[in-house]
Amino acid sequence: MTNLDLIDRKIVAELMRDATLPIAQIADKAGLSQTPCWKRIQKLEASGVITGRVALADPTKLGFGLTVFVGIEAPDHTSEWREAFAKATGSIPEIMEIYRMAGEIDYLLRVAVADMLAFDRLYKRLTDAVPIKNVTSHFAMERMKFTTAYPVDTLSR
Secondary structure (H helix, E strand, O other): OOOOOHHHHHHHHHHHHOOOOOHHHHHHHHOOOHHHHHHHHHHHHHOOOOOOOOOOOOOOOOOOOEEEEEEEEOOOOOHHHHHHHHHHHHOOOOEEEEEEOOOOOOEEEEEEEOOHHHHHHHHHHHHHHOOOOEEEEEEOOOOOOOOOOOOHHHOOO
16 A cells, blocks of 8 residues: 555545545645645645546436346466456446456456346357356345445544
């Protein structure tokens, strides 16, 4: 982890909560004046701590009402298969996140689609694109908690 002081943590925490806050408000919450605060934000961006600023949207209101967590078991662990898998999954925009895992499954995908028919199309597209040993799908019934903000301002040093 990058060595952040308490002021950097406060700045990052505020930006993760609301990236549209004016610099003056962020500076006030971090205990700084505007110019030093702005310089710290620029430094945090340059160092890769802050990787981007985005607007969050409600998936259901955008027509992506079904979230599916898909476990993938690879048929082998060669670099060729990994490259083919990365290419196949990279070309499917409904695959929102991919994690290489330790344990029973090799990869975990978070997929956002409109409905079961859309998921079936995605499933066929993925399994036609790359050999897969096993696919296990888990359908989310309710999103009970969602955040993109890491609790950096609550970490003890």
